Amino acid sequence: MNLNDLGWSSDFAQAFTSLGTPDLQPGRITAVHRGRWLVALDTHSTPALLTGRLRAAGELPVVGDWVALRPRPDEPLADLHHVLPRRSVLARTGGRERAEQETLAANLDILFIVMGLDANYNLRRLERFLALGRGAGLECAVVLNKSDLRADWPAAVREVQLLAPGVSVLAAAAASGLGLERIRDAIGPGRTAAFVGSSGVGKSTLVNELLGEARQATLEVSSHGARGQHTTVTRELFLLPGGGVVIDTPGLRELRLPAGDAALPDVFAEVVELAARCRFSDCRHAGEPGCAVQSALAEGRLDPARVRALAKLEREQAWLAERGDPRAAHARKERWKKIHREARSLAKARHRQ
Numbered sequence: 238m239n240l241n242d243l244g245w246s247s248d249f250a251q252a253f254t255s256l257g258t259p260d261l262q263p264g265r266i267t268a269v270h271r272g273r274w275l276v277a278l279d280t281h282s283t284p285a286l287l288t289g290r291l292r293a294a295g296e297l298p299v300v301g302d303w304v305a306l307r308p309r310p311d312e313p314l315a316d317l318h319h320v321l322p323r324r325s326v327l328a329r330t331g332g333r334e335r336a337e338q339e340t341l342a343a344n345l346d347i348l349f350i351v352m353g354l355d356a357n358y359n360l361r362r363l364e365r366f367l368a369l370g371r372g373a374g375l376e377c378a379v380v381l382n383k384s385d386l387r388a389d390w391p392a393a394v395r396e397v398q399l400l401a402p403g404v405s406v407l408a409a410a411a412a413s414g415l416g417l418e419r420i421r422d423a424i425g426p427g428r429t430a431a432f433v434g435s436s437g438v439g440k441s442t443l444v445n446e447l448l449g450e451a452r453q454a455t456l457e458v459s460s461h462g463a464r465g466q467h468t469t470v471t472r473e474l475f476l477l478p479g480g481g482v483v484i485d486t487p488g489l490r491e492l493r494l495p496a497g498d499a500a501l502p503d504v505f506a507e508v509v510e511l512a513a514r515c516r517f518s519d520c521r522h523a524g525e526p527g528c529a530v531q532s533a534l535a536e537g538r539l540d541p542a543r544v545r546a547l548a549k550l551e552r553e554q555a556w557l558a559e560r561g562d563p564r565a566a567h568a569r570k571e572r573w574k575k576i577h578r579e580a581r582s583l584a585k586a587r588h589r590q
């Protein structure tokens with residue numbers, strides 16, 4: 238193994254040099270286990286701990302990060318001193334009712350969004366994943382896996398292509414190896430790919446096929462069971478035999494986008510383009526005159542599900558923005574107070590008539 242195979246580039250080399258710490262070694266985080274980071278170096282892997290200074294800096298290293306570390310002389314352990322600036326960051330909003338950002342992985346080039354061609358197939362979920370990937374500035378590819386379970390899979394490929402113009406859409410069947418060559422080509426040497434999608438769609442099965450060996454546990458979907466178990470529980474980075482790096486991730490039951498996700502206009506381009514032609518710039522497409530969205534819907538030129546999906550994601554973004562900005566929340570409260578006041582006086586006026 239060498240660092241270039243792992244995705245090292247001249248940018249990282251420069252960042253490393255400018256640390257001015259030639260006694261440290263560069264390495265890449267391949268896994269994180271209970272306060273221990275596993276790091277691939279040019280010759281081997283080592284477990285590592287954070288130095289107090291790096292811990293105090295707040296943002297912990299994640300899978301895919303490039304770090305500068307120093308091996309301990311007397312034990313098979315290293316100390317992580319620095320995280321090199323990230324080229325890209327995949328993040329989501331953490332669990333229910335919480336608005337914290339959770340960084341999932343760093344320094345990715347391409348995101349494989351895996352969807353099963355069974356009951357898992359869901360365009361609304363796909364839109365979320367596309368916004369996640371595009372928001373992180375990543376090339377995205379949709380993998381429609383389990384094509385062996387759906388005879389008319391080419392229709393699904395076409396449907397997704399229409400939904401996401403410019404995004405490559407590949408049909409795959411992990412068991413028969415269909416689609417694997419295209420996935421391998423899309424990754425390419427020295428590039429880093431992550432597999433994301435619901436639990437049980439076959440991410441680990443695909444990663445194993447790419448590796449040519451069963452490195453990741455996989456499980457019958459039925460055994461994922463009512464308790465909603467995930468087979469893969471941690472993110473892990475692997476080097477492919479032919480070059481390229483893949484990160485397997487645990488299934489995301491519910492994906493909430495990070496705050497400030499700027500990719501919605503990109504993912505919902507046809508809706509946003511129409512909305513730009515509404516008479517009022519703050520048109521809510523709810524009966525205002527001169528609404529281009531409403532007329533497109535009435536004429537069947539626009540899919541109402543897309544309009545609703547965008548509105549829902551925009552509401553989530555507004556909520557997150559307010560959580561992060563109390564002033565915005567205050568302004569919204571004042572706006573509603575004013576609307577209610579006006580509604581009340583209007584009602585009174587009507588009553589008097």
Ligand SMILES: Nc1nc2c(ncn2[C@@H]2O[C@H](COP(=O)(O)OP(=O)(O)OP(=O)(O)O)[C@@H](O)[C@H]2O)c(=O)[nH]1
Nearest residue numbers: 410411437438439440441442455456457468469488
């Ligand atoms: N029919 C069919 N089954 C598949 C295919 N790919 C994977 N499976 C099966 O789907 C089940 C789940 O696969 P996994 O690879 O464990 O799914 P995963 O996405 O890694 O799931 P998590 O780790 O829980 O997120 C396993 O029983 C696989 O054998 C496929 O192309 N066709």
Ligand SMILES: [Mg+2]
Nearest residue numbers: 440441468469
């Ligand atoms: Mg898995």
Ligand SMILES: [Zn+2]
Nearest residue numbers: 515520522528
């Ligand atoms: Zn409108």
